[in-house]
Amino acid sequence: MVSIKNEYKSFLDDIEKNIKNKEDLEYIKKRFADFLDVVLEKMDYILDYKEEEMNKLEEKQNQIEAKMAKMQKIIDNIENDIYSEDGYDFEITCPYCNYEFIIDVDETKTEVQCPECKNMIELDWNEGEDDLPNNSRDYNDEDDDM
Numbered sequence: 228m229v230s231i232k233n234e235y236k237s238f239l240d241d242i243e244k245n246i247k248n249k250e251d252l253e254y255i256k257k258r259f260a261d262f263l264d265v266v267l268e269k270m271d272y273i274l275d276y277k278e279e280e281m282n283k284l285e286e287k288q289n290q291i292e293a294k295m296a297k298m299q300k301i302i303d304n305i306e307n308d309i310y311s312e313d314g315y316d317f318e319i320t321c322p323y324c325n326y327e328f329i330i331d332v333d334e335t336k337t338e339v340q341c342p343e344c345k346n347m348i349e350l351d352w353n354e355g356e357d358d359l360p361n362n363s364r365d366y367n368d369e370d371d372d373m
């Protein structure tokens with residue numbers, strides 16, 4: 228930033244060099260000093276205003292960041308939902324010791340060792356698809372007729 232003090236000094240040097248009439252020079256100096264007061268006052272006002280604006284901006288920025296964090300959380304949750312719905316993780320309850328643990332879905336695996344009691348647990352990947360509603364009875368009746 229250009230130093231106002233230096234600029235002011237160079238301005239005074241310049242007018243002193245170029246304005247030969249001493250009365251004119253004093254008048255301009257005084258007039259300029261008055262002008263400078265107003266400018267500086269306005270500048271203070273502008274700086275205050277800017278600071279206020281900056282604070283507002285910062286506040287807004289914080290709000291945006293908070294929103295972003297919230298969004299990230301939601302996205303993370305959605306990811307988790309997708310993962311669990313697709314069954315990438317499979318929750319197992321050990322039938323021997325009731326220890327609960329999570330394994331990755333791998334349908335080629337038919338059994339898994341319980342990390343707690345070390346017993347081998349048989350895996351049934353189709354669990355949950357068996358409990359169809361009981362109204363498939365009609366279909367069975369037709370079978371009886373045959």
Ligand SMILES: [Zn+2]
Pocket residue numbers: 321322323324325326341342343344345346
């Ligand atoms: Zn176990």
